[in-house]
Amino acid sequence: MPGIEQTHALSVQQAPSPLMQRSLQILQASLSELKHLVGNEMRVNPTLEEVTSSRDFSLLGGEPFSLQEEWDTYFVQSNFSSLAAEQHHHLINSLIEASTLQSSLRKEVVLMETKAEDISIALLIIGSLNEAGYLEASVEEIASLAKARPEDVDAVLRQVQSLDPAGIAARNLQECLLLQLRRQGKATHLESRIVKLCLNQLAHRRFKEIARVLQVPLAQVCRAANHIAQLEPRPGRILEDSVEPFVTAEVTVRKGRDGEYHPILNNAGLPRLRINSLYRELLSREGSNREVREYIQKKIRAGLFLIRSIQKRQQTILGAAEQIVIRQQKFFEEGFTGLYPMTMGEIAKAIGVHETTVSRAVSGKYMDTPYGVLAMRRFFTSGYRTKSGGFTSSESVREEILRIVAGEDRYNPFRDQEIVALLRGRGLLATRRIVAKYRVQLSILPSYLRKKVPAP
Template identity: 30%
Template sequence: MKLAPRIIQAMEILQLPMLALQERIETEMQSNPVLEMTLDEPPELEQAEPAPRETESERGEQAMVVDPEKESGDFERLAEFSDEYGGDYFVDEPTRRAAPPSGERDRKMDAMANTPAHAQSLNEYLQEQWTFVEMDEPLRPLGVLIINNIDADGYLRTPLDELRNQVDPPAPIQDLQQALAVVQTLEPTGVGARNLRECLLLQLQAEGRAGADVTLETEVVLRHLKDVEANRLPHIARRTGRSVEEIKKAIENLSHLNPRPGGLIGGREVPIVLPDITITVSDDGSVHVDMPEGNLPRLHISRAYRKMSRNRATERGARQFLQRNIRSAQWLIDAILQRRDTVRRVAEEVFKVQRDFLDEGEQALRPLPMADVANKVGVHVATVSRAVAGKYVQTPRGIYPLRMFFSGGTTTAAGQDMSWDAVKVKLKELIDNEDKSNPLNDEKLAQELQKQGIDIARRTVAKYRELANIPPMRKRREY
């Protein structure tokens, strides 16, 4: 079965998160001259005009599309959306007179000019510092070589023996060591380290705590990092001749050091989340599902270009070009409208089931398979999956991924449905409130949950604990 491009585009648009959809719209506006955005609220809206008539070949392509019982049938209603919703969100040209296509400042470029400035990368930051370092000239290119092999965390993972062979003739290992020693004096402190131990020692050295008089912190870093990771504090105390309290204080002093110094500069960007859905609760307790309109531009098809496409005085090739682009623009507008409608209907069904979450939080989440929502909305389960993918919802309790509200679950001894996410919340509460000097192992955690009516195995507790990045009992013990 071959799907028509229009159907494929609708599926793609439905699956896009908000930021990706914004980028897709910008790309379409750059490539499609007939697609424009309304920069202000028009006083009147013009009645939407139909897209140019499809050719015989395009109608044939459409006819190849669908088995109505399959998912693609969910997208066959695209043509209806322009008439039904066009005046609500996406409009044709406002009734004011359209400016000519030429001689007018390009509004598209104005709208897309406000893009974030380029963030300086770690490599750029180090190279900039390197240009001001005073050193023997033969070592300068070796420093550049080393900097180019430092990863985003700030580490030099490539052995010097391998680096020396990246220049011709191979560089003396002593020269590389000298160049590396200078690179390791650059900011951020700890950059250029070859492992965690060296990274922490470089930072201690910069603080004056790693000199000839070896401090306890330095000794812990040099000889006991694995013991720290395993929470074997009594063992470290015996080996160093110090008390457990002194070891705890040393580890506390080490905790301010940065194990990934490169992360301080550029590199990783904090992901920006734009919710597709906003959930509000009225004073009477009723739930309202809204789709924020400010996150997407209001799109329309240029009236001037539409008229040109119908004017027989327009050269035939240009007319066909405009008709193709008008049709493509209409498909995009229809697909975005259907995305909005589908996501809204899915969210409405979700919060009919998960209403208690808004009052009580994650512990009140109920089991909710996607198939149940698909049946309620009247679409294929794959359509629900696409509608949920990458979407976020703004609730009175904060912003959450929409997918979080779908999960399997169990039934408690009291007959209450409880999602596995709610079980995870119960598990975390047990661990947060346990005796830190004698924490619960997975078997005891399972027994405590069973006392609350939750039938759960030790293996499941271990799996959920690991998914929540909670360490095992041995590493949770406090001395």
């Protein structure tokens, strides 16, 4: 009979050295993170100085070494996956404090005119909200944590539910919609009756059944349903951070005089470093203190490693960007429908690096294109075969689905199978499963929920 058993196995894996970890962090760091990292290093390493002249500088003598070879050896021997490379460990704290759902509600709670005990309970309630704004913990669980009576928690919950936005801290969709209707003065109106008694029929737009159950005219049901559709089923997203994280494009793509698009690396604000000549002289002097010499040597080695790591980072990003532009020329001419299927393995092979190096190099990096500032990862898409025998990207299929749905008859929307037929008519060989998957990704409802019922 098979069962669970313990086994022991020995394996040899290369563990990344501290210097290797440092170089990988520099490779994966965004431009703003890199600027802070360089600034911090300059504060602790006196041998580093910024080059102020336009004249380039050379590194201190010595045998050159290849960071690329070290990266590739590490990735191959450790069987490092591209998925793991996506886990971006930030090197610095955020420059902007994000305005979250909980932080916004806490500001409202402290202004409530109530007892200190009730404020403590309110803060527990807020801490139990999910991203959509729904209360995930039960009243009994919060009462146990707060060492309070359930009826007291229930009273505070009603106070929290009176905060903005309407519908916050509801325990389910029905309560969320009813809270919003009550805020609008419609607690006794037809809309509230529909939500209380016929929510399932409403979800499937069975308006005639609702009219029969509530014994009201179909026209009134249609008007009430249209009003309910304007309510917010996820009130928490209203308070989601409205401040977009500030990003700086690593690469700018512009059309040259030859009519082709070319990438330009953005080095603006990134200090150009070199080793201070004073410390070189101190190191070469006869009779220098041994401890001083060792200290200077250590700092110079650290400075050189930082300089070379940054240079290699910039070379890798520019190399990847050049290959992206070469392969995606149609995108720069036509937009997203011109995206061509492309993998990181193709780029890695073209520039002679490991695939995971490309993954780290484009992670958190942005490219300034004629169609806006886009994440470099967006250019790597899967593809589907076309009727002509070629390939098109998944982004192109999504764009076509959006166009089809935008132009459909609202009273007779297309079913998934009909969208498949329309895509095939446009030369895209997508399946119904693919259409359903992309429809969900694009937040497009099923056809029966998109259908508008004409008023009788």
